[in-house]
Amino acid sequence: MRYSFVFVGLSCLAAVGFGIGATQKSVSSTVKIPKSVTYAENIAPILNAHCTSCHHDGAVAPFSLVGYEASKKQSANIASATDGKRMPPWKAVHGYGTFLDENRLTESELTILKTWAETGAARGDVKKEPKPQVFSNDWDLGKPDVILTQTKPFKLEAEGADIYRNFVFDLKNTEPVYVTAMDVKPGNRKVVHHIIGFLDAGNGATRLAKNNTDGQEGYTSSGGGIGTVPSGSLGGWAPGVTVRKTLPGTAFVVKPGTKIVMQVHYHKDGKPEMDQTKLGLYTTKVKPEKEVDILWCANPMFQIPVGAASHRVAWKQTIPADATIYTVMPHMHLLGKSMKAKLVKSDGTEVPLVFVDKWDFNWQLVYALKEPLQVKKGWKIAVEAIYDNSDANPYKTNRAVTWGEQTTDEMALLVIGYTSDTPIDMKTQIKQMVLDFAKGGN
Ligand code: HEC
Missing domain, CATH: 2.60.120.230 (Jelly Rolls)
Incomplete structure (x- = not known):
């Protein structure tokens, strides 16, 4: 019976999992701020690199940003969405861990998008526009x-x-x-x-x-x-x-x-x-040579009081066997505010894993580490999650919120994609989790 929380954790896979190594597509680019900003020379390259993979007809985003006309219509929205860091949807703080395909705009790119919207969204020299991108809505990998x-x-x-x-x-x-x-x-x-x-x-x-x-x-x-x-x-x-x-x-x-x-x-x-x-x-x-599997790093023993604006849930989980970590995916529900995870080696040295400072329930991304991380049995993963159950959060509740499956319950969970020579089966994971909690957990 005392293990039951872990099964709840498992079934929460529903909101989790989104693909070992599934990440956002994009290419990054650096630009200086030009005197006059045009679609042809300045805007199209940014949108094509950071936005159109989702913003084209038939793709996931609600409107296309392919071509001048479509982009001009959205110029004010583009400026506000990028300035407000809502788009592109990449939530991991830059510099805390290094990931594949980071989709982030530089400060100069943000300024260029803003300037373009504020100066009337000019097209510029059509001949200088990049070739139109061709999208297939077929299977990405063939x-x-x-x-x-x-x-x-x-x-x-x-x-x-x-x-x-x-x-x-x-x-x-x-x-x-x-x-x-x-x-x-x-x-x-x-x-x-x-x-x-x-x-x-x-x-x-x-x-x-x-x-x-x-x-x-x-x-x-x-x-x-x-x-x-x-x-x-x-x-x-x-x-x-x-x-x-x-x-x-x-x-x-x-x-x-x-x-x-x-x-x-x-x-x-x-x-x-x-x-x-x-x-x-x-x-x-x-x-x-190695089987990919999932390691659950969870703290199911919390209670977020009514009205708490920054409720902290922290825990450490011992890694049960030598392993290689490939992906990390923070998971919380609607009260989540931020989550920070790091690795703590036996000598106390710390390695940043991932930090989502502005949690967004709608964008639960799997972050693929640029360099897979070799970890040793006995090292710990330390996670700190912050929740907001106050009026500042439109999703606040009128009750103390605990671990549960419904979106209106909460979770404190880091899902880790790993390989190991020693399979870390569910029983081993559960045993380790219980041992860690018996020792105080955090
Ligand atoms: C991973 C896919 C993806 C990428 C990449 C992406 N978007 Fe979006 N975008 C969406 C989806 C889905 C929505 C609708 C849901 C939402 O608003 O979160 C959206 C909504 C928007 C909106 C309207 C809502 C708002 O927050 O203002 C704007 C404007 C926007 N995107 C601009 C951009 C721009 C500009 C870029 C590139 C810098 C970009 N998006 C990159 C998927 C994406």
Whole structure:
């Protein structure tokens, strides 16, 4: 019974996971501030490098920023969104940890965007405009080796609470399948909120699907869990997340008998809708030297008082085996304000992991470390999370908030993508967590 919180943590995968190594796409550029700012020479290069991957027709953002006309129409919004650091959506503080594909604007780029909006958004010399970018809304990494999808479109009612629907797939593999990436094509963007790929080595998910009586494929579970303890995860998909392959020599492993559970978080939109989502797997025949897995670094023992503007939840978790860390993903809900995580070596030296200073529930990014980090058994991960349950937060509640699955509950969780020669299975993780808490936790 005393371990039960960890299972809650596991099922919270729903909001988590978004892909080992899934990050935002972009290229960075440095610019000096010119005398007169034009679209052709100054603005297009910035938008093309930092914005259009999401802001093009058919992509995740609500409007396109491709070409002069579209961008001019948005010039004031572009200035305000970038100045307010809402866009591009990159939340990790620069310089605290170093990540792949950091999508951040320099101060001079911010000034250029602002100046352009304030000076009438001129086009400039059309001949100097960069060549129009071509976007494909097809699979980013090419056609997946395996595509899993519901046999029939799933019917969603018009109204009611969000649901978590689990579709169970059996690859029927007799040998392990090595997965280097998972990508998703949501069937109906209006209702698909996000998707997680779970692994179930047992028969729990299969049994739940079989016993389901609502006449449709799969089964609905509550709050984001899959109704049984999963044995792993392939990560997930959310708007804006771009998929990358695991590093050479590493892969997720789907053992014979293990099922893949595609969990779709549906958000009802007031009309009956249908959805048939595709989950694509990229595989390799080459046996990986190391298996990619997920380490949960969580503190489920907190209570955020009513009215608290800066409630601090801090904890340290011991790393149970030598390992290599590739990705970090802070996870909180609507009261989250900031999260800072660092590594503490046995000699007390500290290494920054990640710092999100302005937490935004809508942008839960997975940050891929530029240099994977070798860590030793016994080192600690120290996390500090700050929550705001005061009037300053539009999502404040009128109760003391504790750990839970619902969005209106909270979490204090850092999800770590790692490889290790010594598998750190769930039992080992739970044991370590309990030991750490028995020693005071922080
Ligand atoms: C990872 C995908 C992504 C990237 C990259 C991105 N956007 Fe967005 N943008 C979105 C999404 C999704 C929304 C709608 C939801 C929201 O507002 O958060 C949005 C909303 C906006 C809005 C309207 C809302 C607001 O906050 O004002 C503006 C303006 C905007 N983006 C400008 C930009 C600019 C300029 C860039 C590049 C510097 C950029 N975006 C980069 C995904 C992206």
